Amino acid sequence: MGKAGDQYSVLPVAKAMQVFAYVASQAHDVTLTEVVQALGMPKTTVFRYLQTLSAAGLFAHDIVQDRYGVGNRFRELARVDALYHSLRSTAEGELDELVDDFRETVNLAVLADHEVVYVDIREATRSQRFQARIGHRHPVHSTSLGKAMAAFLPLEAVERLVRPQFEQRTYRTLTDARTFRRHVEETRKRGFAIETGENEDGVTCIGVPILDGKGYPIAAVSLSAPDTRMRATAERAAGALQDAARRITATLPPISLHTSV
Amino acid sequence: MGKAGDQYSVLPVAKAMQVFAYVASQAHDVTLTEVVQALGMPKTTVFRYLQTLSAAGLFAHDIVQDRYGVGNRFRELARVDALYHSLRSTAEGELDELVDDFRETVNLAVLADHEVVYVDIREATRSQRFQARIGHRHPVHSTSLGKAMAAFLPLEAVERLVRPQFEQRTYRTLTDARTFRRHVEETRKRGFAIETGENEDGVTCIGVPILDGKGYPIAAVSLSAPDTRMRATAERAAGALQDAARRITATLPPISLHTSV
DNA sequence: CAACGAATTTCGTTAAGCGAAACACCGTTG
DNA sequence: CAACGGTGTTTCGCTTAACGAAATTCGTTG
Incomplete structure (x- = not known):
């Protein structure tokens, strides 16, 4: 001591x-x-x-x-930490398995201040040139992670993410509100998000949300790979990600960040 | 801010x-x-x-x-606080009902450092002369609260409470290890503890443990009243206390202080 | 290999943390 | 009712140690 x-x-x-x-x-x-x-x-x-x-x-x-x-502030912080701690620790194993399985980069992220924040990253491949880092942020509209979470948010929350003009990251990035809403809607129906070179040239991502006990998207997992390699495995990847997300959800403590406060 | x-x-x-x-x-x-x-x-x-x-x-x-x-220390503190916070807030209503029902003083206590620590107190009657205060401590061996908790502790833990010579608080206080063990054993069989003027002259207490999800006594509730008034209601009091304790147990979060660390 | 960014370490200044003691405020007691 | 004991609050100088700019090390990157 x-x-x-x-x-x-x-x-x-x-x-x-x-x-x-x-x-x-x-x-x-x-x-x-x-x-x-x-x-x-x-x-x-x-x-x-x-x-x-x-x-x-x-x-x-x-x-x-x-x-x-x-005081309440302490309890609030403890609650948030407990949730995130649980998220990371149970996601860990799942991420490892995904990397082992697909030999591609796997990301875990949450939504904070209208942005996607990377929480954990497993890089399978060599050139980590343009990889994100833990704590780095990417836009919601240009990532599969962001679209996956947005798709399972209540509509009011989605609208709060909408900008009249989104940042253009690549020539494929969607930049208008209308297209964003359509992508979100398609993602909801499909059950997972696809992003093809919208955030980074030549890189395709598949993302699925991790829902908390109440069905709110607390985080998302994604698999990202060069377009060429991804085409073949996209379907199987989506399934594997969804399975992982479900298992993570199951072990999360029964608290929600959205209802509290 | x-x-x-x-x-x-x-x-x-x-x-x-x-x-x-x-x-x-x-x-x-x-x-x-x-x-x-x-x-x-x-x-x-x-x-x-x-x-x-x-x-x-x-x-x-x-x-x-x-x-x-x-860090872990923070999580440990948060865990303890969550348990105690839950204990106090759900006990609150129960204590009120007990006071309303019996018009006698009701105590809530936990075990800390081999002593009984008062956590909440409801005084029904006037002369608060000798009442305990929140945070005050009393010996385990001379209180119904202490005996109630001891009775549901594992044997090794009970032995750690045993002293060769217990403090003599009144002329009725049990002071030898043998008698203490007997009282504990009787309390376990009976399901609630009785203490008659052993801690304070003329005051009788009935105490029952509050068990956590794992069956460990995390706290105890007691009703205390002058000997004369208690005689008539002892049986009914024990039942009411046990019911209250059961209800409190039911709402406690599924964490134990004894297993963690 | 140069250059950058990030974390550590140094160091002198001065603000501000410290604790003794005085004060105020009960509830208690004789 | 007055004196008391125990608590919490406030004051006030002293000097310590917190502070932050800048220098240094370390690792990484182009």
């Missing part, structure tokens, strides 16, 4: 985290003096940390009883 | 919590520069916070990829 030390540790932060850990692990809401006695820190210091953490929303300060407990 | 401000806020802590919130809400593990760009803080500062939070175990630092993500 090195409280200080680690060369670059910021002491106020480290100590505040001790307070945090203490409060979070108590079954009851705590008082200032209780924390002081438990951790042996000066009263003023603990007071300030409790105030700071409350102001940040991680704690809730019950003014009436003068007690501090874990 | 008052980042600073609140009179007593400690800036390093407040800013570190921004970093914390950002990292926790991303679906992927993040890099230093990603956080820097997202939050607009100086590189050095963010670096130090990431180091500090990693040292505290709240983050996990993937050295290979140089990425930071939520």
Whole structure:
């Protein structure tokens, strides 16, 4: 339990985290003096940390009883993390199998701020020249990942993604709202998304959504390969991706990001 | 989102919590520069916070990829909080009903560090002179709460509670290991615990355990009243407490504190 | 191999975190 | 009713240690 030390540790932060850990692990809401006695820190210091953490929303300060407990913001963060953690850890095995099976690049992504964010990537092939990286973002309209998720969003949510003029990534990129809506609609009926050189010249992608317990698309998996190689395996790929997505859905915790908050 | 401000806020802590919130809400593990760009803080500062939070175990630092993500310690705290939060919020209504029904003091407690810790208390009657307070602790051996939980613990765990000589709280308090084991055994057979003036002169308590999904006693509820008044209602009280405990158990999340870690 | 981007390390400045102590505010007690 | 003990809040100087610019290392890329 090195409280200080680690060369670059910021002491106020480290100590505040001790307070945090203490409060979070108590079954009851705590008082200032209780924390002081438990951790042996000066009263003023603990007071300030409790105030700071409350102001940040991680704690809730019950003014009436003068007690501090874990706050909603913390629970919200924990909920989101639990979902994403579960997503990544159970997706891991599925991604591996897909790579083994198809020897092509496999992507896992979520939707954030109207963009596709890559969460995990398995590269089977050599030239990783133009591959995305974890954390990188691509547009919704030019990726199979984006279209797969959009297709299973409620209509209002889809409309919030629509732009009068989408960014043109390649000469094949769809750029108008009308075409985007049509692609989304086709994807919904088909059950998986196809994107052919719309995001990157010469690269075709098949994407399927990963739905949470409530049927909301929380993420998507895709297989991407050069057009030439993809043509033969597109159908089988779609099936394999859908199977993987279903299995991932099955192990997700029963919480939804869309309903909460 | 008052980042600073609140009179007593400690800036390093407040800013570190921004970093914390950002990292926790991303679906992927993040890099230093990603956080820097997202939050607009100086590189050095963010670096130090990431180091500090990693040292505290709240983050996990993937050295290979140089990425930071939520750590196990955070998840552990979140798990504990979720359980206790659920316990308290669903117990609330039950406690109210018990107080309404019996017009006597009702207690909710957990076991921590070999002691009974009061988590919630409803006082029906006037003289709150000697009532416990939230966060206060009482011995296991002298309370119905403690005996109720001990009775449903595995034997090794019970033995860890045994002392050669227990504290004598009243002239009726059991003080030897032998008697304690006998009480625990009787409580297990009976299904609820009785304590008559062993913790406090003239006060009788009936306690029942609240079991988690795995059958471990995570908490206990008790009804306490003057000996005289309790005699008549003891049987009915035990039944009502057991019903309440069962209902609380049913709504608890499917996590156990005893298996994890 | 040069050049870039990203993470670490150094270092001097100065702001601000710190904690003792004083203060205010109960609820309690004799 | 007044004194008390225990809590939370506020003040106030001291000095520490947080800060961030810049330099450095490291790895990657063209």
